[in-house]
C-alpha cells in the first residue's frame with residue numbers, strides 16, 4: 430500500500446479520536462447503517478481532497494463501508510491532523526507495521542510542491558483509473574482539467590512573469606506527471622463520472638467552467654445544500670474561528686475591536702463568535718444586502734480604511750482576492766492580529782507584505798508569525814499573521830467539530846451516491862442535491878440534540894400545499 434503521512438505511530442491516538450467523533454457524527458453513521466449492506470459505491474474509485482482531519486477520517490471510512498475504494502490528500506498545506514492521517518492509513522484492522530487502511534498523502538506543513546504532488550497522487554491508481562472526485566476548493570478538479578488541456582495540447586506552458594508562484598508549481602507538477610506517465614490525464618478526465626464539491630470557492634470555480642463550456646464531468650455543489658452552507662459555514666466557523674485565534678495568540682478577545690471582512694455565511698458565524706466573546710465587531714461588505722443584514726444584526730458596517738488604525742483583530746471571510754493589501758497592513762496598530770478563514774490565501778496580500786522594504790518576519794511558533802515594519806528603527810511596529818494567510822481555523826486549530834461536519838459529509842456521501850449510481854440523471858452541469866435529501870440530512874441530526882419535531886396533520890399539509898413528509902419549502906426559500 431502506498432501512502433505519505435508524517436508518522437504511523439500516531440495511529441492509535443488517531444483511532445481513539447475517530448471513535449469519539451463517530452458518536453458525534455450521527456448522519457455518517459446512519460449512512461453506514463442504511464447503505465452498509467447494499468454498498469452502492471462498489472466499484473467507485475474516489476480521488477478525495479479535503480482537509481485530512483479526524484472528521485474526514487470518519488467520512489473516508491463511511492465511503493469505504495459503502496463499497497468505495499479511496500485515495501486521499503488534504504486540500505490545504507496546514508490542515509492535516511497527522512494522527513488522523515496515520516489512523517486512516519493503518520485502518521481499523523492494521524498496525525503501523527502492517528497498514529491496511531486507505532492510501533493518504535497528507536501531513537501538516539507541506540510545501541506547495543509537496544501539496545501538488547499529493548494532489549496528483551490521488552489520481553495515480555496504477556493500472557486502474559479513478560472514476561469519482563470528492564473535492565474541497567476545487568484543486569483536485571483543477572488539476573484534472575489542466576492536465577487534460579495540456580496533455581491534449583502536447584505541452585505544458587511556462588508560467589508568465591506576472592503569474593502567481595503557485596501556478597508555476599502546478600505547471601511543474603503537471604509536466605512531471607505527463608512526462609513520467611504516472612497520471613494519464615485525458616483518460617482520467619474521461620473516466621471521471623462526477624465531482625462533489627464541498628465549499629463556496631470550489632463551487633464558484635465549477636459554475637465558471639460550466640458557463641465557459643469547459644467542465645468535463647457533472648458536479649454536485651454540496652456547499653449549496655442548506656444543511657451544508659447554513660450550518661458548516663456559519664456554526665462551524667462560529668466555533669473554529671475563535672478556537673484558532675485563541676490557540677494561536679491566547680489574546681483576550683473581550684473588549685477588542687474585531688473587524689470581519691465579508692458578512693456571508695462564514696462572516697455571520699465569525700461575527701457572532703467574536704461578539705459572543707465580548708469583542709466590538711465591525712463588518713466590511715461590498716454587497717448592500719449583506720451590509721444591511723449586518724447593520725440590522727447590530728454591527729457597525731464601514732470600510733477597512735476607516736478601521737485600520739484601531740482594529741485589534743482582522744479576519745477575512747470573503748472568498749475574494751486582495752481584501753487586505755500590504756499597505757493597509759502596514760498602517761494597522763501595533764500587534765494587530767490578521768487572519769483569513771476564506772478558502773484561499775489570496776484574501777490577504779502575503780506576497781506584497783514580504784516585499785515591503787525593511788520588513789522582518791519572525792516565527793513565534795508554527796503558523797504564527799510576527800511581521801515587523803521598519804524593523805530596527807524607532808518607528809518599528811508589527812502585526813501578527815495567522816497561518817501565513819491560509820485558513821486559520823484549520824491551520825491554528827482543528828477546524829470544525831464533528832457534529833457540524835456530519836451534516837456536510839452526509840451531504841457528500843449522498844452526492845457521491847447520486848452521481849455514481851444515477852449517471853443518466855446528471856448530464857455534465859452543476860447540480861444541487863434534491864431538497865428531500867437536504868431535509869433527510871437535517872432529520873438525521875435531530876435526535877442527538879433531543880429535538881422533537883412537530884408533525885403536520887393531513888389537513889394542515891393540504892392547507893400549505895406540501896406533502897406531510899416534506900419537502901416543506903419551495904426551492905427559492907432562503908432559510
Ligand code: NAI
Nearest residue numbers: 628629630691693694695714715716747748749770771772
Ligand atoms: P459567501 O458568498 O456567503 O460570503 C462571502 C461574503 O463576502 C459575501 O457576502 C460577499 O459580498 C463578501 N465580499 C466579497 N468580496 C468582499 C470584499 N472585497 N470586501 C468585503 N466583503 C466582500 O461565502 P461563504 O460561504 O461565507 O464563504 C466564504 C469563504 O469561506 C469561501 O472562500 C469559502 O470557500 C470559505 N469557507 C471556509 C470555511 C472554513 O472552515 N474555513 C468553511 C466554509 C467556507
